[in-house]
Amino acid sequence: MHTEKIQTNLGSYRVHVASGLRFNINQLIEKEYKRILLITDSTVDKLYADDISKGFDEAVDILKYVVPSGEASKNIEEYYRLLTYSIENNMDRHSLIIALGGGMIGDLSGFVASTFMRGIDFIQVPTTILAHDSSVGGKVAINHPEGKNLIGSFYPPVAVVYDVDTLHSLPSHEIRSGYAEVIKHGFIANGDLLKDVLHLDIKNEIENTQLIRHLCDGIKVKANIVEKDEKESSIRKFLNFGHTLGHAIESEMGYGNLTHGEAVAIGMLFALEISEEKFNVDLFSSDYQAWMDFNHYPIKIGKLNLSHLIKRMKKDKKAKHAIVQMVLLENIGKPILVDFTDEELSAYLDKFLRKLGSN
Numbered sequence: 001m002h003t004e005k006i007q008t009n010l011g012s013y014r015v016h017v018a019s020g021l022r023f024n025i026n027q028l029i030e031k032e033y034k035r036i037l038l039i040t041d042s043t044v045d046k047l048y049a050d051d052i053s054k055g056f057d058e059a060v061d062i063l064k065y066v067v068p069s070g071e072a073s074k075n076i077e078e079y080y081r082l083l084t085y086s087i088e089n090n091m092d093r094h095s096l097i098i099a100l101g102g103g104m105i106g107d108l109s110g111f112v113a114s115t116f117m118r119g120i121d122f123i124q125v126p127t128t129i130l131a132h133d134s135s136v137g138g139k140v141a142i143n144h145p146e147g148k149n150l151i152g153s154f155y156p157p158v159a160v161v162y163d164v165d166t167l168h169s170l171p172s173h174e175i176r177s178g179y180a181e182v183i184k185h186g187f188i189a190n191g192d193l194l195k196d197v198l199h200l201d202i203k204n205e206i207e208n209t210q211l212i213r214h215l216c217d218g219i220k221v222k223a224n225i226v227e228k229d230e231k232e233s234s235i236r237k238f239l240n241f242g243h244t245l246g247h248a249i250e251s252e253m254g255y256g257n258l259t260h261g262e263a264v265a266i267g268m269l270f271a272l273e274i275s276e277e278k279f280n281v282d283l284f285s286s287d288y289q290a291w292m293d294f295n296h297y298p299i300k301i302g303k304l305n306l307s308h309l310i311k312r313m314k315k316d317k318k319a320k321h322a323i324v325q326m327v328l329l330e331n332i333g334k335p336i337l338v339d340f341t342d343e344e345l346s347a348y349l350d351k352f353l354r355k356l357g358s359n
């Protein structure tokens with residue numbers, strides 16, 4: 001089993017990564033809980049929800065709440081229904097929430113945990129590759145129609161239990177989504193990981209040792225940054241590489257029409273091309289685009305309205321006084337934050353959308 005300890009001011013927890021862990025969650029948490037609310041989605045429920053209960057004593061009360069699958073469920077109505085369910089079913093400050101699923105479930109359940117009775121324990125049990133990113137670092141949130149993750153908090157889980165066996169049932173768009181965040185960690189902080197992934201055919205089954213190595217490398221990059229800047233006042237913003245445009249595309253297209261990672265993958269291409277032009281460096285943007293093509297990432301995504309996208313980019317959490325800030329790369333492993341004037345951003349985005357055929 002691979003274990004990474006995350007030590008921050010808001011809390012310390014371990015991220016365990018191995019095969020078969022979903023049956024042994026009870027042994028990986030330090031406290032005993034009498035009442036547990038398992039939150040999952042309608043896809044994962046059928047596959048793994050029963051396995052989770054098997055590891056707990058029969059005396060533990062395990063409630064289950066199933067959310068419709070898809071990013072569109074990460075909304076205020078679903079959040080409110082979950083709170084009502086928790087109140088009606090006598091959850092209290094000594095209860096535990098288990099978030100079983102991908103980023104949507106982790107973010108939504110974590111936000112419920114962070115606000116129910118001013119905060120109760122929760123653990124993340126990720127079932128997607130993308131969640132190697134979202135389950136670590138303590139960002140929990142729901143979306144607003146105006147923008148992604150606009151309502152949320154920093155609230156670390158008490159543990160992350162990552163059973164890699166669950167990743168083999170993922171559909172191809174989920175593998176693409178997850179590997180976008182893996183390659184992001186490579187671009188911002190680990191050139192070897194980047195090279196490895198740029199040679200990877202993610203259309204075919206990825207064997208467990210390689211998958212675990214990629215996930216653990218990504219988690220290490222994330223842990224390293226989050227431990228130094230948990231609340232994103234400085235270097236944590238680097239983890240947002242590709243997200244400024246990515247989030248704008250996701251919300252503009254309607255949540256769930258493109259996966260989070262697929263939208264971020266496009267956002268990274270944008271940031272790479274600007275970086276190469278601004279800093280006169282080769283950041284392998286052509287190799288990266290070829291990798292995206294080869295692995296069937298959607299690049300031609302139809303017409304997008306430039307001014308709508310810019311309006312959304314201004315709502316990004318990194319923006320200050322409506323000035324868009326983007327993460328660029330001075331080199332591989334050397335991220336930097338750059339402010340953009342409206343004119344400059346418009347010019348870059350117009351050129352990029354034309355290239356994609358989206359203008």
Ligand SMILES: O=C(O)C(=O)C[C@@H](O)[C@H](O)[C@H](O)COP(=O)(O)O
Nearest residue numbers: 133137139148149236239240243317
């Ligand atoms: O953990 C972070 O910090 C990140 O920015 C990682 C992102 O990949 C992740 O999608 C995150 O949830 C986005 O955060 P947001 O603050 O931009 O909503």
